[in-house]
Amino acid sequence: MSSSDWNPQLSDKAYHLLTEDANKIEKLIEVQMQNLTTRQCPLYEEVLDTQMYGFSREVDFAVRIGLVEEAAGKMIVSKLERNLAQLYEALESKARSI
Amino acid sequence: MSSSDWNPQLSDKAYHLLTEDANKIEKLIEVQMQNLTTRQCPLYEEVLDTQMYGFSREVDFAVRIGLVEEAAGKMIVSKLERNLAQLYEALESKARSI
Numbered sequence: 588m589s590s591s592d593w594n595p596q597l598s599d600k601a602y603h604l605l606t607e608d609a610n611k612i613e614k615l616i617e618v619q620m621q622n623l624t625t626r627q628c629p630l631y632e633e634v635l636d637t638q639m640y641g642f643s644r645e646v647d648f649a650v651r652i653g654l655v656e657e658a659a660g661k662m663i664v665s666k667l668e669r670n671l672a673q674l675y676e677a678l679e680s681k682a683r684s685i
Numbered sequence: 686m687s688s689s690d691w692n693p694q695l696s697d698k699a700y701h702l703l704t705e706d707a708n709k710i711e712k713l714i715e716v717q718m719q720n721l722t723t724r725q726c727p728l729y730e731e732v733l734d735t736q737m738y739g740f741s742r743e744v745d746f747a748v749r750i751g752l753v754e755e756a757a758g759k760m761i762v763s764k765l766e767r768n769l770a771q772l773y774e775a776l777e778s779k780a781r782s783i
Contacts, residue, residue, distance in 0.1 A: 594692045600750055637738065644739035645746040652698055654750070 594654075601654035605646055605663060612638050612667055616674050623681055632678075635671060642667065692752075699752035703744055703761060710736050710765055714772050721779055730776075733769060740765070 615638065619631050643664050649655040713736065717729050741762050747753040 594695060597692060597695060597750060597752075604746065604749055637735075640735065641739055641742035644742050648702065648743040648746055651702055652695060652752075654695075 598654045601649045602659075605642075605649060605655065608642055608645060609663055609667055612642060613670065616667075616670050620674055620677065623677055632675070635674075639667065639671060696752045699747045700757075703740075703747060703753065706740055706743060707761055707765055710740060711768065714765075714768050718772055718775065721775055730773070733772075737765065737769060 612635070615631075615635055619635070646655065646660045646664055650657050650660040710733070713729075713733055717733070744753065744758045744762055748755050748758040
């Protein structure tokens with residue numbers, strides 16, 4: 588990124604928008620976690636995977652355009668991926684216990 | 686978008702990156718169009734749909750951050766959607782002729 592491209596306001600806004608979108612996915616994960624003991628929607632995993640893919644493309648775009656540091660982008664995505672992996676683990680262990 | 690956010694270099698870069706990504710999808714559509722008369726890969730539609738979704742999320746992000754005009758963003762996405770619709774029409778008409 589050339590120095591003329593550097594724009595702190597836009598960079599802040601990029602982080603803000605990505606955090607907002609990450610929070611929406613976190614919310615979806617939490618809702619499904621809370622529903623573990625009740626009924627399980629079979630489409631939930633697909634919706635979450637699609638959301639995660641869309642989010643990672645947003646982050647990638649923000650990194651490529653130079654508004655978000657590559658390391659920070661990776662961290663945001665892997666934090667969500669870890670939470671998602673925990674959900675899938677919980678779903679699997681629930682499936683085994685039925 | 687406040688005037689302090691406006692950054693023509695970054696806006697140009699956003700359009701450039703999006704055009705690059707749109708071209709990749711165009712290429713995928715073209716390849717599949719050329720393969721209409723030969724064999725048809727059943728996963729192609731799914732790959733294209735996923736790519737389109739990821740692309741529309743990128744465009745949406747660029748619009749939300751104020752680097753791409755909303756109307757321009759919509760135009761880029763609908764142009765690709767039209768090409769994709771043509772491909773699906775061709776695939777269907779091929780399926781009917783078999």
